[in-house]
Amino acid sequence: MAKFTDLPLKQQLGIVALLAVLATAGLYYTVYKSMIAQNKTNLDLVERKRAENAQLEPFVSKKTEMQSTIVVLKAQLDTLNHIVPSEKEASQFMEMLQAEAGTAGIEIRRYTSRPTATKEFFTEVPFEMELDGPYYGVLRFFQRVANLERIINISGLRMASVEKPKDSGVKKTYQYAPQESVVVGCLATTYFSKDATTEPPAPASKKPVKKKS
Numbered sequence: 001m002a003k004f005t006d007l008p009l010k011q012q013l014g015i016v017a018l019l020a021v022l023a024t025a026g027l028y029y030t031v032y033k034s035m036i037a038q039n040k041t042n043l044d045l046v047e048r049k050r051a052e053n054a055q056l057e058p059f060v061s062k063k064t065e066m067q068s069t070i071v072v073l074k075a076q077l078d079t080l081n082h083i084v085p086s087e088k089e090a091s092q093f094m095e096m097l098q099a100e101a102g103t104a105g106i107e108i109r110r111y112t113s114r115p116t117a118t119k120e121f122f123t124e125v126p127f128e129m130e131l132d133g134p135y136y137g138v139l140r141f142f143q144r145v146a147n148l149e150r151i152i153n154i155s156g157l158r159m160a161s162v163e164k165p166k167d168s169g170v171k172k173t174y175q176y177a178p179q180e181s182v183v184v185g186c187l188a189t190t191y192f193s194k195d196a197t198t199e200p201p202a203p204a205s206k207k208p209v210k211k212k213s
Contacts, residue, residue: 093125093190096150104141106133109174114187126189130170132162135181150190157186 094111101108112128131138138159145152160167160183162176169185176183 093127096148097129097145097152097188100144100148101131101133101141104133104144105137106131106141107180109170110172122191122193124189124191126187128185129188130168130172130183130185132165132174132176132183133180138182138184145188153189155187155189157184159184 098108108129108131110128110130114126114128116126117124131141133141142154145154158168162180162183165173165176165183168183170183173183
């Protein structure tokens with residue numbers, strides 16, 4: 001049998017080419033074919049994911065819009081919680097009015113709780129109040145209360161001079177300072193959101209009388 005090297009050059013090249021074809025065919029059926037099939041499967045998967053992502057594109061923009069809406073609604077809820085708090089604490093309400101009275105330069109002598117009224121979305125919590133001070137100080141007090149974030153409704157207001165305090169409906173008179181000119185009786189009503197647990201209103205309370213110089 002003739003050796004490969006003894007064969008003519010054309011035959012040698014033909015044999016090499018045939019072996020290359022056979023090797024390529026073997027690799028195709030043993031390795032490349034499965035790789036091509038896997039690549040096709042992967043490409044199909046990529047295309048499906050791209051199609052799914054394309055369908056989700058409108059929701060991505062809506063998600064951003066919804067997140068912005070949630071931020072706005074949370075801010076509105078915080079504002080509403082200032083206007084109509086969810087905590088039914090009479091002490092906080094009184095402290096708020098005491099602070100405004102001190103700024104206006106008047107005295108709140110008495111708070112007397114009245115029965116609450118439960119509505120569909122909120123609860124009314126009323127207090128009878130007795131106060132006195134300079135006429136313009138009393139006006140400043142009610143103006144400041146009207147400008148508070150929290151809703152406080154003043155009704156049944158009766159005003160009288162310090163010479164005739166009973167005309168204002170107050171139950172007790174005091175030794176009024178020289179600069180005090182009017183005595184006022186009224187009903188102050190605040191509001192709380194209905195879903196909060198109710199704390200019983202504080203009983204009639206009397207603020208210690210401060211001596212004025």
